[in-house]
Structures are given as structure tokens and as C-alpha cells.
Amino acid sequence: MPEVNIYEDLSLVRRRANTVFWVIAALTFLALSFYWKVQILDHKKFSSLAEANRTRQRTLAAPRGLIRDRNGEILADNGASFKVSFIRENVKDLEASLAAVGRLLEIDGKTLRNRLEQYKDLQAFEPIVIKDGLSSEDIAPIESRRLEFPELVVDAEPRRFYPKGTLAAHVLGYLQERTPEEIRAEPGRAARAGEMVGKTGVEREYDGLLTGEDGKITEVVDSLGRVRDEKARDNAVQGGDVFLTLDHRLQAKAEEALKGREGVVVALDPETGEILALASFPTFDPNRFITRFTPTEWNQLTNDPLSPLENRAIRGLYAPGSIFKLAMSLGGLDFGYVTPETTVYCRGSTLIYGAVRHCWFAPGHGSMNLADAIKNSCNIYFYTLGQRMGIDMIAKAAGLLGLGEKTGVDLAGEKEGLVPSSEWKTRTLKTPWYLGETISVAIGQGPLQVTPLQIAALTAMIAERGNRRKRPHLFLRAPAGGKGSSAEVDGAGAEPPFKSSTFESVIEGMWRSVNDGGTGKGAFVEGLDVCGKTGSTQVISRESAERLSLAGREIKTHSWFTGFAPRDNPRIVLTVLIEYGGGGGATAAPVAGRIFELFKDIQEK
Amino acid sequence: MMIDRRLIREVDWVLLGLVLLHSLIGVFFIYSSSHLLAGNYYVRQLAWIGVSLVALALVLAIDYKFFVSLSIYFYGLTVALLAATLVFARFIAGTKSWITLGLMQFQPSELAKIVMILLFARLFAGYKSAYLTTRHTLFALALAGVPLVLIILQPDLGTAMTFLAIIGGAFILAGLRRKTVLLFLLAAIVVGLGGWNFGFKDYQKKRLTTLVNPLHDPRGSGYQVIQSKIAIGAGGLSGKGFMKGSQSQLRFLPARHTDFIFSVIGEEAGFMGVLAVIVLYFFMLTRMFLSVSKARDRAGVYIIFTAALLIAFQFLVNILMIIGLFPVVGITLPFISYGGSSLLTNFIACGLILNVKMRRFANV
Numbered sequence: 001m002p003e004v005n006i007y008e009d010l011s012l013v014r015r016r017a018n019t020v021f022w023v024i025a026a027l028t029f030l031a032l033s034f035y036w037k038v039q040i041l042d043h044k045k046f047s048s049l050a051e052a053n054r055t056r057q058r059t060l061a062a063p064r065g066l067i068r069d070r071n072g073e074i075l076a077d078n079g080a081s082f083k084v085s086f087i088r089e090n091v092k093d094l095e096a097s098l099a100a101v102g103r104l105l106e107i108d109g110k111t112l113r114n115r116l117e118q119y120k121d122l123q124a125f126e127p128i129v130i131k132d133g134l135s136s137e138d139i140a141p142i143e144s145r146r147l148e149f150p151e152l153v154v155d156a157e158p159r160r161f162y163p164k165g166t167l168a169a170h171v172l173g174y175l176q177e178r179t180p181e182e183i184r185a186e187p188g189r190a191a192r193a194g195e196m197v198g199k200t201g202v203e204r205e206y207d208g209l210l211t212g213e214d215g216k217i218t219e220v221v222d223s224l225g226r227v228r229d230e231k232a233r234d235n236a237v238q239g240g241d242v243f244l245t246l247d248h249r250l251q252a253k254a255e256e257a258l259k260g261r262e263g264v265v266v267a268l269d270p271e272t273g274e275i276l277a278l279a280s281f282p283t284f285d286p287n288r289f290i291t292r293f294t295p296t297e298w299n300q301l302t303n304d305p306l307s308p309l310e311n312r313a314i315r316g317l318y319a320p321g322s323i324f325k326l327a328m329s330l331g332g333l334d335f336g337y338v339t340p341e342t343t344v345y346c347r348g349s350t351l352i353y354g355a356v357r358h359c360w361f362a363p364g365h366g367s368m369n370l371a372d373a374i375k376n377s378c379n380i381y382f383y384t385l386g387q388r389m390g391i392d393m394i395a396k397a398a399g400l401l402g403l404g405e406k407t408g409v410d411l412a413g414e415k416e417g418l419v420p421s422s423e424w425k426t427r428t429l430k431t432p433w434y435l436g437e438t439i440s441v442a443i444g445q446g447p448l449q450v451t452p453l454q455i456a457a458l459t460a461m462i463a464e465r466g467n468r469r470k471r472p473h474l475f476l477r478a479p480a481g482g483k484g485s486s487a488e489v490d491g492a493g494a495e496p497p498f499k500s501s502t503f504e505s506v507i508e509g510m511w512r513s514v515n516d517g518g519t520g521k522g523a524f525v526e527g528l529d530v531c532g533k534t535g536s537t538q539v540i541s542r543e544s545a546e547r548l549s550l551a552g553r554e555i556k557t558h559s560w561f562t563g564f565a566p567r568d569n570p571r572i573v574l575t576v577l578i579e580y581g582g583g584g585g586a587t588a589a590p591v592a593g594r595i596f597e598l599f600k601d602i603q604e605k
Numbered sequence: 606m607m608i609d610r611r612l613i614r615e616v617d618w619v620l621l622g623l624v625l626l627h628s629l630i631g632v633f634f635i636y637s638s639s640h641l642l643a644g645n646y647y648v649r650q651l652a653w654i655g656v657s658l659v660a661l662a663l664v665l666a667i668d669y670k671f672f673v674s675l676s677i678y679f680y681g682l683t684v685a686l687l688a689a690t691l692v693f694a695r696f697i698a699g700t701k702s703w704i705t706l707g708l709m710q711f712q713p714s715e716l717a718k719i720v721m722i723l724l725f726a727r728l729f730a731g732y733k734s735a736y737l738t739t740r741h742t743l744f745a746l747a748l749a750g751v752p753l754v755l756i757i758l759q760p761d762l763g764t765a766m767t768f769l770a771i772i773g774g775a776f777i778l779a780g781l782r783r784k785t786v787l788l789f790l791l792a793a794i795v796v797g798l799g800g801w802n803f804g805f806k807d808y809q810k811k812r813l814t815t816l817v818n819p820l821h822d823p824r825g826s827g828y829q830v831i832q833s834k835i836a837i838g839a840g841g842l843s844g845k846g847f848m849k850g851s852q853s854q855l856r857f858l859p860a861r862h863t864d865f866i867f868s869v870i871g872e873e874a875g876f877m878g879v880l881a882v883i884v885l886y887f888f889m890l891t892r893m894f895l896s897v898s899k900a901r902d903r904a905g906v907y908i909i910f911t912a913a914l915l916i917a918f919q920f921l922v923n924i925l926m927i928i929g930l931f932p933v934v935g936i937t938l939p940f941i942s943y944g945g946s947s948l949l950t951n952f953i954a955c956g957l958i959l960n961v962k963m964r965r966f967a968n969v
């Protein structure tokens with residue numbers, strides 16, 4: 001190096017430059033060692049973070065199993081639909097995003113905010129469904145603006161569809177979204193937000209069989225959430241089909257017969273307990289509720305004074321009226337208070353316990369034996385019988401026929417009704433039983449309360465003459481496996497509750513009621529040998545009265561018919577209740593007749 | 606103007622080769638990180654390398670002493686340009702630092718760095734005492750302060766910091782007394798506190814708090830650092846392979862062909878790639894700093910030292926920033942990051958170093 005004197009002395013500045021260079025060298029080394037730490041020592045951690053960054057797991061909702069009737073007819077199906085979910089993690093400015101999303105999807109800001117509030121406990125990366133039930137045309141404008149809305153995810157999902165609309169709505173039930181409370185209540189269950197579950201009916205009862213196994217898809221996404229590749233896919237497994245005991249033709253006929261009224265039709269096979277039709281009116285269209293959002297129709301339905309959502313067959317409590325005379329007859333005969341030949345003379349009214357009691361037929365029926373009394377539904381006969389039996393023996397007979405307890409049908413929410421006894425009254429009302437009350441109960445009035453399904457089960461027992469008692473049920477089979485609730489009644493196979501001859505005497509009366517010009521003649525079907533009994537309830541409960549005045553109805557009696565056919569080897573039990581239908585013989589019996597007619601046609605085919 | 610053959614022989618071809626090597630490494634990773642974007646960034650970068658090489662040749666052709674003698678005019682021009690930028694430029698990405706010259710956009714603040722190098726060389730060329738006097742310090746600060754304030758007003762914090770590095774480097778070389786350093790520190794604290802409470806924009810404050818804890822704002826300013834660290838860490842020893850880094854290819858990494866290009870290298874080439882680039886870079890910086898001993902006069906020493914410091918400072922801040930050891934301030938990795946103005950500036954700085962070095966003999 002030619003360090004000659006002609007050059008100025010730069011040693012000081014060079015030394016300083018050198019020092020600075022060494023500082024830079026040290027900093028470079030520091031940086032390098034930190035890269036070593038991040039890239040080599042912490043590689044695993046950052047590697048999994050990168051993996052989590054680029055992959056997203058999405059649930060593939062499993063279609064529910066189909067619900068079919070006994071002939072395989074589809075009652076609940078699945079259709080295709082799309083839902084839009086919101087991922088909070090992908091948003092920087094939540095307020096601006098909500099405003100934009102609200103405009104895009106036409107959701108008002110309050111609804112959207114409430115929806116997110118509802119799920120605020122979920123992790124920020126979990127999608128929250130904000131709109132569903134969309135068609136492919138609906139989602140086109142959303143898809144075309146994907147880049148502007150990284151927070152939105154559009155998924156296809158199978159959507160429950162009830163092809164027959166309102167048919168058997170109360171049996172099928174409906175779906176609603178699993179609530180955040182329910183998700184929290186079962187932490188072990190792999191529930192996903194926005195999952196639809198059966199809320200009532202068969203959808204609820206057999207939810208476990210109908211629910212499939214959700215699939216899972218692992219996708220590679222970019223920073224804007226756009227899917228670039230698919231890594232792994234577990235396909236969803238559809239839930240198992242459930243075949244119901246219903247026959248859609250009988251069901252449709254039953255509903256047609258009830259149209260425009262409030263009431264119930266129950267048809268079942270007495271031998272097996274299989275429910276062939278179960279209609280409750282007014283009804284609803286379950287297709288309307290397959291959304292996670294409360295439509296205005298829902299509020300209308302829940303506030304409707306006629307309670308269309310209630311399944312009256314299992315939850316409606318009615319006085320049985322003259323139908324109860326069947327229980328009186330069975331008990332009276334079997335416990336020895338009367339014989340089939342015992343007669344009572346009906347003048348149209350009588351004096352019992354110091355009060356005048358009237359028969360519904362003012363001129364009087366004259367001298368009547370048991371079968372005549374059933375045929376004509378004579379009140380005087382049963383007042384007399386009730387007086388002889390006393391309330392506790394009446395309660396015993398009713399209890400043996402299954403009144404006052406649930407039938408155990410495979411539908412949730414069944415009510416048990418009420419069979420009063422002296423013990424019941426002292427226990428609940430703290431007053432003694434008055435003998436006069438017995439007389440009301442003897443003709444199915446007073447505190448007595450039954451559900452239409454209980455009456456159908458009672459009729460089935462009579463039809464089967466006390467043998468082969470089966471619990472009424474809706475589950476027929478599930479091809480993929482899985483059982484319904486047991487059709488066996490506890491203690492079934494034991495002795496029939498009443499003697500066979502007792503049943504025959506009562507059945508004679510029921511046969512004559514329909515086929516020999518009795519009150520049930522409206523249910524007569526040529527060549528089917530229908531046996532039945534009518535009833536008209538004269539008492540309305542306080543709740544009913546309120547409902548009634550709300551609905552602006554004039555007060556009429558409820559109209560009952562229950563019966564079976566044919567007389568020997570019965571194939572069908574039919575119970576009809578028409579609220580405020582007037583006399584049972586005039587309203588309910590002809591409805592039953594039409595359904596018996598169809599059943600006969602179906603049988604002959 | 607023809608250049609003497611002997612001068613061409615004296616060009617440090619190794620250093621020039623290292624600069625070109627880094628530029629080409631840059632082109633590769635610019636391609637990898639931007640091939641999904643419209644705009645053919647790697648082609649544009651290649652074009653800028655060409656332009657920068659021409660500029661470098663022009664710088665070499667003229668004796669650096671000539672530049673130094675003109676530096677006060679350059680200075681006036683630059684201040685005027687910066688002022689004009691502030692008045693006429695439109696906001697791009699939140700700052701007013703770009704002016705449009707025909708088809709090209711240019712940042713006058715980049716040019717200002719070169720001018721400062723030359724100005725300080727001139728200022729201190731005849732300064733032979735061991736330590737700076739107060740008068741000299743204040744004069745130098747006043748001169749440098751005008752463009753600095755204009756740059757801060759844009760606001761361009763990264764360039765302002767680089768500017769401060771050049772000023773600081775020149776002062777260190779000229780000799781700072783301990784009490785002056787203390788005074789500067791005190792002033793820095795006062796200005797810093799004042800700036801924090803009145804001057805800093807919210808995004809700048811956030812960047813500083815994010816340095817302490819990136820998870821403080823994971824979706825905002827912390828996002829870049831988190832994603833960058835993930836990219837680098839996921840690269841591991843040998844990397845995910847060229848164009849195979851999920852962080853950059855799936856666009857989780859922000860500014861991946863500009864400020865964060867080294868994260869792409871970390872992800873796709875792994876620690877081995879990082880080591881190779883840092884070692885090569887360090888080799889290049891060493892060669893630049895060692896050139897200080899080749900300068901024949903004081904002005905040359907200042908030019909080489911501040912120019913080398915300019916590149917070294919940006920390099921260090923960039924590689925520390927993308928791994929979370931320094932706030933995100935928008936400083937590129939010289940020669941490797943995409944960007945014409947920055948490339949041109951760093952090539953010219955390198956040209957100045959080569960210029961001084963090749964004219965090291967007094968009799969030329």
C-alpha cells in the first residue's frame with residue numbers, strides 16, 4: 001500500500017470507520033443467530049402455524065335420513081340449499097363489514113348483530129350462519145364479490161324438505177337450530193354451530209337414527225380465504241331412513257276430513273299398536289321452519305289462539321263424554337254390578353241424590369239392557385250403574401283401560417289426563433268426594449280428562465278383547481339398524497283385564513250402535529262390520545273457554561267417535577274428535593265412516 | 606467522455622460482481638413472490654438493474670471530487686424537489702413521497718440520500734481536528750435538517766431513519782465528544798416524547814408497540830411481523846423450495862416482493878439460504894468498508910464510509926425488522942427488494958464507493 005506523505009493522515013477517521021464496521025459485524029451476527037433460533041430451534045412451532053394458516057377445516061353437513069310411511073312413500077326428504085356464514089376472524093373493521101354484509105345479503109343490522117352476539121362465545125375462526133335456505137341464484141351475487149368479502153363463506157347444505165307439505169306435520173315434527181345453550185350443555189358432543197336438530201315429533205324422537213355423520217374437508221386456502229386446493233375429505237354419511245307405521249293415504253283422508261275444523265283423527269292397528277294415521281288440526285307446514293331464523297309465520301303460529309303447533313292427539317285433554325260409557329260397561333259387567341240382561345227404565349230423566357238428571361233423549365229410551373244402553377248412549381242407564389259402582393270402582397275400571405296414564409307412544413310431550421277418585425280428591429283438593437260428582441263421571445264428564453290417543457288405545461283393547469295389548473307407536477323399522485321404543489306394554493301377556501264375555505257384551509252394543517240404527521250409524525260401512533261409540537262432551541274447561549272466546553266461536557260440544565272394524569279379527573281402530581263439532585253421532589261418526597270406507601278400499605286392493 | 610484504461614483496471618470488479626449477484630438473487634425471489642401478480646415485476650426489476658448499471662457507469666466516469674464540488678447545488682436542487690413533492694405529489698399508500706416523471710415514478714427522498722453523502726464529504730473534507738466543534742455540528746445539523754424535515758413531513762419514517770444514519774455516521778467519523786453524544790441522546794428523548802404525543806401518526810405508534818408484542822394487534826400492524834416470522838420459521842433448515850412457500854405463494858406474507866423479500870428467501874431457501882445471503886452480503890459490506898483504507902483523501906473516506914453505512918444500515922434494519930427485532934418502518938433490502946428508486950440509489954452509492962476506490966492514486 002503506497003502510504004506516502006503526499007497523502008494526508010487519515011488514520012483517525014479510518015479507525016473510527018473500522019469501529020463502526022465492527023458494530024455492524026456484531027449486529028449481523030446477532031441477526032444471524034436469531035434466524036438460527038427461529039428457523040432451526042423454533043421450526044416446528046412456526047411450521048405448524050404456517051400449516052394452520054393455509055388449511056381450513058370445513059364441516060360437510062350430513063343429510064338426515066328420510067322418513068317414509070309404511071309403504072315407503074317419502075314424508076321427509078332432503079333438498080339442496082346454500083347457507084352463508086360469517087367468520088369474525090377475517091374482519092378488520094367489524095362495523096364496516098356488518099354494514100356492507102347487511103346490504104349484500106339484505107339483512108338488517110340489528111338482526112345481524114344479534115346473530116353474532118348469540119354466538120359470541122364461539123372461537124373467532126368458527127363460521128356463524130347468518131343466512132340460509134338460499135338457492136344457487138341467490139348466492140350468485142355473493143360468489144361474484146368474494147374478494148370484497150373475505151369474511152363470508154358460502155356452503156352447500158342439505159335442507160330438510162317435506163314433499164307432502166302439511167301432511168302428518170304433527171307426527172313428523174320440525175327442525176330447528178341447536179341453540180348455543182344446547183351446545184354448551186353437551187360439551188363432549190361434536191356439535192357444530194348452526195346444526196339443525198329435530199325439535200318435535202319423529203324428527204326429535206328418532207333424531208339419533210336420522211342424524212348422519214358429518215363429513216370434514218380440509219382445504220388449502222390463501223390469505224383471502226379463497227380455496228386453492230383440497231387436502232383431505234371425509235365424506236358425510238347420510239342418516240338412516242326411518243319407516244313409520246303411517247299409511248299416507250289414510251293420513252291424507254283423515255286430514256281432508258278435518259280440514260277447516262279443530263280436531264283429531266287417530267287410526268291404529270289394534271293387533272300391533274301401529275298408528276296408521278294421526279292427524280291433528282289445525283296444522284302447519286314444517287317446511288316453513290327449516291331455517292335458523294325466526295320467520296314471522298312462526299310468531300303467528302305460536303300466538304295463534306287455536307294452537308296449530310299442538311298435537312291434540314297426545315296433548316289435547318278432553319272430557320270423554322259418552323265414550324266413557326264403554327269403560328263403565330266393562331267395569332260394571334266385570335265387577336258384577338250388572339249382567340248383560342240387567343235392565344234400567346229410561347223416562348228421559350231421573351232423580352238421583354236429590355237432583356234431577358236428564359237423558360240426552362228427552363222422551364226417554366224405555367227399558368234398556370246394556371247393549372241397548374250402549375247403542376242409544378242412554379244416560380239414565382249409566383247414572384244408575386255409576387250410582388251402584390261408586391267413584392273408586394269407576395276409577396279402577398278406567399285405570400285398567402289405561403286412562404289416567406300415558407300410552408307411551410313414541411312422541412314427546414304426551415299428557416296423561418285425569419281419572420278422578422275419592423283418594424285423588426282428598427289428596428289434591430283437600431275436600432271429600434261428593435256422591436253427585438260420581439253421576440257426572442259416569443257419563444264421562446266432571447273432572448275426567450283423556451287424550452284422543454288414550455281413547456284409541458282403549459278401543460284397541462276392546463277390539464282385541466283384552467289380548468295382545470300393544471303400545472300405540474309410530475316406528476315401523478329402520479333398515480340401517482336402530483330400534484324404536486318398545487311396542488310391548490309393561491305387564492303385557494298377563495291375563496286380560498276383563499273377561500272375554502264382558503268384552504263381547506260391550507262389543508255387541510258398539511256393533512248395534514253403528515249397524516242397528518244407534519247413535520253411531522253415521523260410521524256405517526257396507527260389508528265392514530264397524531263397531532263404535534259416539535260421545536258429545538258438554539263441559540268445557542276454563543282454558544278451552546278462553547281459547548274459544550279468543551277465536552270468537554260459539555260454544556258447542558266436542559264431538560267424539562271411537563270404533564273398530566271388522567267386528568271379528570279387527571284390523572283398524574279409529575278415533576275421531578271434532579272440537580265444537582256438536583253431537584258425536586252427527587259430526588264425528590260420518591267422518592269415521594269416510595275413513596273406514598277408504599280403509600276397506602285399501603284392504604280390498 | 607472517455608475513461609482512462611488504467612482506471613477501468615482499477616475498478617473493484619469483485620464488489621461490482623457481488624452487487625450484481627445480489628441483484629440477481631433478488632430477481633429470482635421477486636419472480637417467486639410476484640409471479641401470481643399482474644405486472645411482471647421481475648422483468649421490470651431487470652430493466653431497473655440495467656438502468657442502474659448505466660447510472661453506475663456514468664458515476665464512475667466522472668471524478669468523485671467533481672461531484673463533491675457540485676454537492677451544494679445538488680443539495681439546493683434536492684431541497685426544491687422535496688418541497689415540490691410535498692406540495693404537488695398525490696398520496697400513494699398514505700405518503701407523499703412519489704413524483705411522476707413522464708412514465709416513471711421516482712422518490713426524490715432516495716436521491717436525497719446520495720446528495721447528503723456528497724454534501725457531508727464536502728463539509729468535512731477539510732476538517733482535520735480530532736473532534737467536531739459545536740459550531741460545525743450545528744451547521745451540519747441545520748444543513749441536513751432541512752431535507753430531513755421535508756422527508757418526515759411526507760411522512761416517510763424509513764427514509765428519515767436512513768437519513769439519520771448517514772448524518773450519525775458522518776458525525777462519528779468527524780469525532781463526537783461524549784457530552785455531545787449525551788446532548789444528542791437527550792434531544793432524541795425530548796423529540797421522541799414530543800413526537801409520540803404530538804407528531805407520530807397512530808399507525809407509527811402502533812408499529813412501535815407492536816415491536817414489543819406483535820400479538821397486541823395481530824390483524825393490524827402485528828400481522829406483517831407475525832406472518833413474516835411464520836414464513837421464516839416454517840422454512841426450517843433447507844426451506845420449502847423455490848416457489849413452494851405457502852406463506853408467500855398463498856399471500857399471507859405482506860409486501861413480499863418489496864420490504865419482506867427476505868422472508869420469502871427464509872421460507873423457500875431455509876436457513877441455508879438465509880446463511881448464504883447474509884454471508885455474501887456481509888462479504889460485500891466488508892469489501893465496501895475495507896475500501897475506506899483505499900481512499901486517498903478525507904472526502905473519499907467520508908463518501909465510502911457513509912455510502913457503505915447507507916447500505917449496511919438498510920440491510921440490518923430490514924433483516925431485523927422482518928424477524929420482529931425492529932419496528933416495521935418500510936426499509937427495503939438493498940439490491941434484493943423490488944423497487945427502481947431504491948435500486949438506483951444503492952447502485953449509485955456503490956458507484957461512488959467504486960469511484961473513490963479506483964481513483965486512489967494521487968497522480969491520476
